[in-house]
Amino acid sequence: MDWGSILNNTLAGFLTPTTIAFALAALGLAMHFGFAGLLNFGIAGFMAIGGYGYAISVLTFGLPWWAGMLVGVLGSVVFALILGIPTLRLRGDYLAIATIAAAEIARLLFLTTAFTDVTGSADGLFGFNSRPDGSGFQNSNPIPQGTYGFGPFTYNEQTLWVLVFGLIVLTVAVWFLWALMRSPWGRVIKGIREDEEAVRSLGKNVFAYKLQALVIGGVFGALGGIIYTAAQNISPGVYVTSLTFFIWTSLLLGGAATIFGPVIGAVIFWVIQAFLSNLLPALSTSGILPVSTTQASTLRFVLVGIGLMLLVIYRPQGIFGDKRELTFVK
Amino acid sequence: MSNNEKPQKTTDLHIGDAVPGCKKKDPMLVIDHVKKTFGGLTAVDVEHLEIPSGVITALIGPNGAGKTTLFNLLTGFDTPDTGTWSFMGTSLSGVPSFKVAQMGQVRTFQLTKALSLLTVIENMKLGAKGQSGESIFRALFPGFWKKQDADIEVKAMELLKRFKLDTKKDDFAASLSGGQRKLLEMARALMTDPTLVMLDEPMAGVNPALTQSLLDHVISLKGEGMTVLFVEHDMHMVRHIADWVVVMAEGKVVAEGPPDTVMKEQAVIDAYLGAHQETDLGEVTGRINIIKGEDK
Ligand SMILES: Nc1ncnc2c1ncn2[C@@H]1O[C@H](COP(=O)(O)OP(=O)(O)OP(=O)(O)O)[C@@H](O)[C@H]1O
Numbered sequence: 120m121d122w123g124s125i126l127n128n129t130l131a132g133f134l135t136p137t138t139i140a141f142a143l144a145a146l147g148l149a150m151h152f153g154f155a156g157l158l159n160f161g162i163a164g165f166m167a168i169g170g171y172g173y174a175i176s177v178l179t180f181g182l183p184w185w186a187g188m189l190v191g192v193l194g195s196v197v198f199a200l201i202l203g204i205p206t207l208r209l210r211g212d213y214l215a216i217a218t219i220a221a222a223e224i225a226r227l228l229f230l231t232t233a234f235t236d237v238t239g240s241a242d243g244l245f246g247f248n249s250r251p252d253g254s255g256f257q258n259s260n261p262i263p264q265g266t267y268g269f270g271p272f273t274y275n276e277q278t279l280w281v282l283v284f285g286l287i288v289l290t291v292a293v294w295f296l297w298a299l300m301r302s303p304w305g306r307v308i309k310g311i312r313e314d315e316e317a318v319r320s321l322g323k324n325v326f327a328y329k330l331q332a333l334v335i336g337g338v339f340g341a342l343g344g345i346i347y348t349a350a351q352n353i354s355p356g357v358y359v360t361s362l363t364f365f366i367w368t369s370l371l372l373g374g375a376a377t378i379f380g381p382v383i384g385a386v387i388f389w390v391i392q393a394f395l396s397n398l399l400p401a402l403s404t405s406g407i408l409p410v411s412t413t414q415a416s417t418l419r420f421v422l423v424g425i426g427l428m429l430l431v432i433y434r435p436q437g438i439f440g441d442k443r444e445l446t447f448v449k
Numbered sequence: 450m451s452n453n454e455k456p457q458k459t460t461d462l463h464i465g466d467a468v469p470g471c472k473k474k475d476p477m478l479v480i481d482h483v484k485k486t487f488g489g490l491t492a493v494d495v496e497h498l499e500i501p502s503g504v505i506t507a508l509i510g511p512n513g514a515g516k517t518t519l520f521n522l523l524t525g526f527d528t529p530d531t532g533t534w535s536f537m538g539t540s541l542s543g544v545p546s547f548k549v550a551q552m553g554q555v556r557t558f559q560l561t562k563a564l565s566l567l568t569v570i571e572n573m574k575l576g577a578k579g580q581s582g583e584s585i586f587r588a589l590f591p592g593f594w595k596k597q598d599a600d601i602e603v604k605a606m607e608l609l610k611r612f613k614l615d616t617k618k619d620d621f622a623a624s625l626s627g628g629q630r631k632l633l634e635m636a637r638a639l640m641t642d643p644t645l646v647m648l649d650e651p652m653a654g655v656n657p658a659l660t661q662s663l664l665d666h667v668i669s670l671k672g673e674g675m676t677v678l679f680v681e682h683d684m685h686m687v688r689h690i691a692d693w694v695v696v697m698a699e700g701k702v703v704a705e706g707p708p709d710t711v712m713k714e715q716a717v718i719d720a721y722l723g724a725h726q727e728t729d730l731g732e733v734t735g736r737i738n739i740i741k742g743e744d745k
């Protein structure tokens with residue numbers, strides 16, 4: 120077994136556009152679930168709307184990349200409002216069901232052949248990051264062509280540009296959530312998580328706060344989808360329900376009611392993913408694991424699932440959560 | 450006991466005889482034909498009721514009389530089948546609960562609702578009204594709310610001292626005992642500076658010595674011009690602090706009047722005691738004997 124390459128590929132998982140995308144989306148779930156107590160199982164839908172909003176605006180409407188990204192964000196705001204206005208009056212578990220359904224509807228709309236001209240249907244969309252007319256995201260890349268970094272952290276100028284941009288967006292998002300949660304606004308949000316009626320009895324418009332939280336978390340999710348899309352083509356096969364559960368895993372790893380937890384959780388998730396996806400096939404090739412290489416790489420998802428279960432049973436507050444803040448145990 | 454002085458009672462609140470539904474000189478809440486049924490059960494059926502301003506009114510009645518349900522209806526937490534009611538002249542039918550609270554009519558819950566994973570001080574600060582940092586845009590910049598927040602904290606600490614919770618300031622509310630949560634909830638309601646505070650069994654589970662001090666506090670609220678409406682099963686306590694007593698049974702107001710006279714009414718004795726009619730009401734319902742002397 121080539122331990123050197125396994126280690127190298129594992130470390131590479133630390134910092135990739137995908138890791139940043141996961142961190143953003145997990146931050147959105149922290150807003151929803153960790154702080155406001157809203158069970159959103161449709162974060163993949165928010166990501167899809169962000170990514171597709173960006174790609175479609177650029178390809179179909181010829182908008183410059185930044186305007187396209189704004190459209191993606193606005194799309195997620197509209198999605199949050201459409202989802203929230205009828206459902207936020209429902210009890211928490213019903214919101215969970217509604218969000219799963221809404222995310223699936225969004226995905227199927229992108230997948231259906233009815234809108235192939237715009238969405239590319241099952242093939243997805245490509246060619247929106249670099250545009251012949253110079254309005255694409257990569258056309259604005261200030262980094263000269265070349266190879267940067269060292270060892271596992273070696274990137275070409277295109278990936279580096281996505282990383283730099285993604286890290287800026289992530290930093291702003293982290294600051295935004297931190298600034299909100301230390302404020303009186305954050306206090307109301309946490310109060311709502313604990314007991315809506317009590318907060319209502321103190322004269323706070325609970326519904327408006329929940330809607331604001333849903334929109335903010337949704338925008339973070341959309342930004343995740345946008346960063347993900349800025350690094351590669353977009354295809355509806357990515358935004359499936361299992362993506363939602365991977366984001367949940369990242370969130371719960373780090374700690375649902377924390378600011379940095381979701382970010383670190385996403386990093387850990389991808390480092391472990393990278394490690395397993397290199398180790399397991401290697402084990403199978405060298406005959407230690409009695410399964411085929413393809414089976415071996417699927418095995419990691421089984422392990423992730425088991426890991427998620429162990430996590431919520433033995434450390435529901437996550438790695439960074441306050442021990443007293445057992446989010447699942449009331 | 451520390452304080453056995455008889456508190457100053459406000460009298461002469463009503464117009465005409467003290468009968469159920471009688472008019473008040475200065476009513477704060479006026480309730481008309483409010484009815485609520487749960488399936489076949491009529492939980493509340495109040496023809497007409499006025500709650501006087503600036504005094505302490507007790508709402509009493511046996512278990513299941515409809516007191517909590519009436520509270521829920523008046524504060525917008527539940528909607529009645531029929532009826533109208535107004536608070537300081539403004540109709541409250543159909544007004545959502547948070548707006549009712551903003552108007553100055555604030556309630557507590559019989560089943561305590563402490564915000565478990567917020568600290569005691571955060572629970573308190575949440576109660577304060579008109580916080581600029583609660584608007585999402587200003588929240589981002591502490592310049593808009595730092596000073597106000599500090600003032601709120603000072604006020605919260607004063608109340609917490611009064612309620613003997615100041616040492617628990619940074620503990621999660623989840624770690625408080627049942628009685629302490631009751632106290633926290635009452636203190637938090639007072640953080641809103643209510644015009645009318647509606648307390649659903651505020652002293653249930655609170656020890657007698659602290660009860661005495663809190664009763665003094667409630668009486669001082671009245672001194673500050675606050676109107677108090679509270680549900681309580683302990684007749685000693687009711688006699689001690691209430692200026693007016695409303696008695697409910699099976700959803701209806703069966704009697705009302707000043708505490709001394711209303712408890713002697715046959716309808717009240719029937720509602721409460723049934724068979725044990727020769728016993729004193731206070732003897733049956735009292736948990737504390739702080740005011741033994743004055744009962745005579
Ligand atoms: N949500 C509900 N669904 C069905 N019945 C209810 C509901 N809430 C209250 N009731 C019924 O309405 C009646 C009045 O209840 P309520 O809670 O108002 O009594 P209460 O006067 O507050 O009694 P207690 O002194 O025990 O607190 C009871 O018979 C109760 O069973």
Ligand SMILES: [Mg+2]
Pocket residue numbers: 516517518559649
């Ligand atoms: Mg009750």
